[in-house]
Amino acid sequence: MKSVALHSRLTSLFLKGITLLLFFAFSISSYSQDMDEARQKRGKALFKSLCASCHKLDKKLVGPALANVEERRENDWLKAWIKNNAELRASGDKQAIEVYEEYNGSNMTAFPQLSDTDIDDILYYTTVGEIKKEPVVAEGVVAGAPTGTAPEWLIYLLAAAIVVAFLMIASLLKQVSELKGNKKPEVQSNLKRDLQELWVGVKNNTFLKVLATIFLLLIGAYVVFGALFQVGVDQGYQPIQPIAFSHKIHAGDNKIDCQYCHSSAKHSKHSGIPSVNVCMNCHKNISEVAENTVVKLEDGVVLGKAELDLEIAKVYNAAGWNPETLEYTGEQKPIKWVKIHNLPDFVYYNHSQHVTVAGIACQKCHGPVEEMEELYQYSPLTMGWCIDCHRETKVDLKNNDYYEKVHKQLAEKYGTEQVTISQLGGLECGKCHY
Numbered sequence: 001m002k003s004v005a006l007h008s009r010l011t012s013l014f015l016k017g018i019t020l021l022l023f024f025a026f027s028i029s030s031y032s033q034d035m036d037e038a039r040q041k042r043g044k045a046l047f048k049s050l051c052a053s054c055h056k057l058d059k060k061l062v063g064p065a066l067a068n069v070e071e072r073r074e075n076d077w078l079k080a081w082i083k084n085n086a087e088l089r090a091s092g093d094k095q096a097i098e099v100y101e102e103y104n105g106s107n108m109t110a111f112p113q114l115s116d117t118d119i120d121d122i123l124y125y126t127t128v129g130e131i132k133k134e135p136v137v138a139e140g141v142v143a144g145a146p147t148g149t150a151p152e153w154l155i156y157l158l159a160a161a162i163v164v165a166f167l168m169i170a171s172l173l174k175q176v177s178e179l180k181g182n183k184k185p186e187v188q189s190n191l192k193r194d195l196q197e198l199w200v201g202v203k204n205n206t207f208l209k210v211l212a213t214i215f216l217l218l219i220g221a222y223v224v225f226g227a228l229f230q231v232g233v234d235q236g237y238q239p240i241q242p243i244a245f246s247h248k249i250h251a252g253d254n255k256i257d258c259q260y261c262h263s264s265a266k267h268s269k270h271s272g273i274p275s276v277n278v279c280m281n282c283h284k285n286i287s288e289v290a291e292n293t294v295v296k297l298e299d300g301v302v303l304g305k306a307e308l309d310l311e312i313a314k315v316y317n318a319a320g321w322n323p324e325t326l327e328y329t330g331e332q333k334p335i336k337w338v339k340i341h342n343l344p345d346f347v348y349y350n351h352s353q354h355v356t357v358a359g360i361a362c363q364k365c366h367g368p369v370e371e372m373e374e375l376y377q378y379s380p381l382t383m384g385w386c387i388d389c390h391r392e393t394k395v396d397l398k399n400n401d402y403y404e405k406v407h408k409q410l411a412e413k414y415g416t417e418q419v420t421i422s423q424l425g426g427l428e429c430g431k432c433h434y
Contacts (some may be wrong), residue, residue: 043125066126079119084110103266116176239338244311252370258362265351276319288324295373340377348432392427394418
């Protein structure tokens with residue numbers, strides 16, 4: 001009877017737990033469905049276009065954080081402040097004067113064009129915030145979740161265990177067979193005998209010895225020179241950088257021009273690595289990534305919002321920027337970027353000649369940078385690769401004032417309206433080696 005009573009109590013407790021879970025699930029579901037998504041989108045659009053340059057929802061920027069601002073201020077007061085805060089201060093409103101003095105007399109832009117409905121939509125957005133979406137990395141894989149791949153050391157350990165197990169089983173079977181009285185099979189190795197006969201034949205034949213020597217020398221030369229030609233060729237080189245900077249997010253998703261960061265590419269020999277003040281031009285106001293942002297690195301590591309926000313914090317640390325006080329501390333630290341593209345010292349290459357004069361796109365040499373999460377060396381950067389490009393690339397003679405004077409002369413000399421870099425002297429040794 002005791003067991004029956006215990007079973008009844010456990011069953012009752014289980015059912016109550018299920019009921020409670022269903023109640024909470026239904027409540028949460030109902031709450032999420034209560035959000036007016038269309039209104040949230042209207043408010044978000046207005047906030048991003050009019051307010052985001054000075055305000056964030058969850059932290060201070062130029063002005064205060066605006067999340068749940070209606071809990072701190074009355075709706076009518078907020079509407080009067082947003083439409084014309086200067087007029088509100090002039091009326092002697094104490095709250096308006098306090099806010100103005102708290103932010104060192106910074107004048108907030110007035111928005112008299114906004115209707116009460118527009119302001120209500122903005123305030124609604126500051127209350128409900130962003131619509132939460134689960135970032136998806138690949139089909140069936142959620143960002144931050146385990147991918148199901150075992151660690152490499154564990155795979156090797158299991159493989160070794162399997163091999164040892166097979167060897168032990170084979171040894172046991174051998175011992176059992178010997179205990180039963182079975183003798184080892186005596187099979188003559190035909191392969192060994194054939195190899196011995198071949199060696200004797202080559203050893204006694206001068207022509208075969210010379211032929212074999214030449215063959216071995218050619219094979220050796222091919223291997224040695226092939227290895228030498230790969231010295232200094234680092235195609236695919238992808239070092240780990242001190243900050244997980246995604247070219248895909250910056251150049252791809254946000255369409256930032258390459259020359260905004262690498263501005264010296266069109267003016268000088270070197271493209272240059274941007275200093276941290278260039279990063280701060282944007283990141284003074286961008287202290288975090290969007291909620292559903294995901295970066296998937298080559299080694300399978302997935303970086304979500306939390307990890308990427310820490311990478312932005314590294315930029316602040318290098319610049320000596322305090323995101324809380326919105327001031328520079330003066331304590332700067334260098335970002336030790338690892339250079340990827342290296343040319344030998346005896347090679348002269350000028351970025352401005354290719355970017356400004358020739359109009360070559362960055363992707364021609366650096367590959368689809370706008371698709372790379374982690375930058376790597378796309379091209380081999382060998383002399384043969386450069387020569388092939390100079391032989392194939394046609395010069396725009398008509399739309400380039402630099403070549404206007406020689407256009408007619410070259411067209412007559414080569415009998416064509418189109419000429420390549422090689423026909424302009426692009427294969428001369430002194431162009432790149434002097």
